[in-house]
Amino acid sequence: MGRVALVSGASRGIGRGIAKALAEAGYTVAANYRSDDGAAASLAAESGVKTYKWDVSDYDACVAGVEKVVADLGPVEVLVNNAGISPDKFLHKMDAALWHKVIATNLDSFFNMTHQVINPMRQTGFGRIINIASLSAFAPSYGETSYGAAKGAMVSFTKALAKESAAKGITVNAVAPGYVDTDMVRVAPQEWIDNLVKDHILVGRIGKVEDVARCVLFLAADEADFITGATIDVNGGHLMR
Numbered sequence: 001m002g003r004v005a006l007v008s009g010a011s012r013g014i015g016r017g018i019a020k021a022l023a024e025a026g027y028t029v030a031a032n033y034r035s036d037d038g039a040a041a042s043l044a045a046e047s048g049v050k051t052y053k054w055d056v057s058d059y060d061a062c063v064a065g066v067e068k069v070v071a072d073l074g075p076v077e078v079l080v081n082n083a084g085i086s087p088d089k090f091l092h093k094m095d096a097a098l099w100h101k102v103i104a105t106n107l108d109s110f111f112n113m114t115h116q117v118i119n120p121m122r123q124t125g126f127g128r129i130i131n132i133a134s135l136s137a138f139a140p141s142y143g144e145t146s147y148g149a150a151k152g153a154m155v156s157f158t159k160a161l162a163k164e165s166a167a168k169g170i171t172v173n174a175v176a177p178g179y180v181d182t183d184m185v186r187v188a189p190q191e192w193i194d195n196l197v198k199d200h201i202l203v204g205r206i207g208k209v210e211d212v213a214r215c216v217l218f219l220a221a222d223e224a225d226f227i228t229g230a231t232i233d234v235n236g237g238h239l240m241r
């Protein structure tokens with residue numbers, strides 16, 4: 001049995017790609033999701049990963065959910081915090097409920113999930129925590145005050161937890177994707193995507209979920225133990241920091 005990996009937000013998109021890549025590489029994978037039972041069932045059928053339904057913005061749900069994963073598969077050794085939403089809206093049109101939903105899903109979820117695994121990882125002396133941030137952490141678009149704030153905070157969370165955890169064999173890193181072909185991006189008109197690629201993405205294409213999954217696999221490996229507190233850009237040259 002390979003190391004146990006838990007991926008949040010894995011029924012669709014980038015999380016699904018990460019769950020599949022980890023399973024193919026021999027990890028024992030738990031795939032969390034919020035609502036899409038059909039997509040979760042097809043992921044389980046395709047890849048053999050076990051799926052678990054709960055809302056990562058809900059602390060108590062994370063306590064119960066991770067307990068179930070550990071009871072089924074054993075202690076979580078690799079945590080990929082991927083679940084996120086991006087309901088873009090200019091601040092002057094945003095209500096407090098939407099602000100809190102984006103922050104709860106994209107930022108509180110990091111605490112909610114990581115808090116369940118950090119002590120067991122410290123006790124065993126091994127852990128990999130990989131946080132899916134975004135190019136928007138560094139260059140937010142219009143309408144991304146909440147999303148950009150959450151993703152920027154995620155990068156600081158990554159560095160702070162990396163400091164606290166390095167002596168215990170736990171690495172904490174972030175991956176910052178640029179535009180990746182998932183439902184989140186497909187809400188934009190094709191013409192807008194084509195122009196974005198032409199004007200901004202040096203490699204001449206939008207990202208694939210596999211581009212991000214490959215980076216996560218690299219960071220999850222036992223041999224990646226000298227990399228911590230880093231944020232790796234996966235954006236086709238869209239933004240060079």
Ligand code: NDP
Nearest residue numbers: 009011012013014034035036055056084134179180182184
């Ligand atoms: P998608 O919208 O395609 O998929 C989102 C996934 O997250 C779904 O599986 C969804 O589950 C799950 N999810 C959403 N909210 C919750 C929740 N509260 N609890 C548990 N699961 C939840 O998104 P992407 O794959 O595009 O994005 C994945 C991550 O990558 C996000 O953090 C996003 O911010 C980040 N990212 C994406 C980029 C892109 O271009 N696509 C660029 C940069 C970063 P369900 O459908 O079952 O509700």
